[in-house]
Amino acid sequence: MPFSIFMPMAGSPLPPLLGRILNQIHEPQDPSFDCVCHTDRYHTNSCSWSHCPMTLPLEIDLAAFDTMEDAVLVDCRTPEERLEAAIADQAFVPMDEASSRIEDFKSWEDQGTVVIYCRSGRRSLNLTVALREAGVENVCSLAGGIQGWISEGREVQSGS
Template sequence: MTAAHAPSCNPEWEVSAADLADLLRAPEQAEDDGAVPLLLIDCRTPEERAAAHIEGDVFFPMDEIASRLDEIDKLAEGRRVVVYCHTGQRSLQVAIFLRQQADYEQVHSLAGGIEAWATQIDSRVPRY
């Protein structure tokens, strides 16, 4: 896919590592405040997942997203979805797919991916 064929992206479709950390730290408080619960999806490869992941996530490799949409639908019902990859490029593609093809409204990509998470939030997460 070339840049000319790339789907348009709204900057509001990304969430920062700091904002994700806030959502993950206090899920009960977020629900009490009227916010919806969170589903965190790792869309990287199995090899990348073996190297590192964010606690509390679920694993759906990018190349399986379309074929496993029914599973994702069940998990995502009534929840805000955040997708992550290594640097945020693939997860943004997945977020755009879920918004445009599967009609998800509350789906975001982790800006900077797990790399941003490891450098800004949790240094215990291995970098690769």
């Protein structure tokens, strides 16, 4: 299996991030120490540590999306959800096909930041984490998904 979009189950060993955070509480900040917020699959939306190499947050809001020059918008919802409403000029990769289409995401990454959306932002955030684990770095999730898009009065298509 190339990657998983699911988090560890209850009862699993503690994630590596927790141990690193606990160590950092008791040790002085060392510039050579990797940023704890961007290890493995455990990412945060932003990092205040100045040595952190991560510049693109895991999730962006509509205001940040509006400032992007070369964004490739990808809908990860089901075909049935797309019939209700879709954002114009976007690619479509249903969540259940994403693991077999990594190369598509990598080619879109060469064109600009890949911005993934779903209905509310939850599935797209999980997919963003999984894609970063699979080596697609220039990818983020659109906070609020298409519901947030519509609630701000932005244009959508129906029946696509």
